[in-house]
Amino acid sequence: xxxxxxxxxxxxxxxxxxxxxxxxxxxxxxxxxxxxxxxxxxxxxxxxxxxxxxxxxxxxxxx
Numbered sequence: 293x294x295x296x297x298x299x300x301x302x303x304x305x306x307x308x309x310x311x312x313x314x315x316x317x318x319x320x321x322x323x324x325x326x327x328x329x330x331x332x333x334x335x336x337x338x339x340x341x342x343x344x345x346x347x348x349x350x351x352x353x354x355x
Contacts, residue, residue: 323338
């Protein structure tokens with residue numbers, strides 16, 4: 293058996309509120325929300341287009 297070290301990052305809070313804020317501001321559909329080691333969230337949303345393809349937008353917001 294091989295012992296593989298794991299990386300654990302403690303982050304205060306979660307991305308739920310940050311994701312909800314981005315979705316509310318953009319009117320988009322949430323695709324993903326991931327915490328980063330520097331205390332921010334990377335939130336990706338799809339913003340509906342005017343009859344065309346939706347626009348994918350990724351933003352970094354504080355938690």
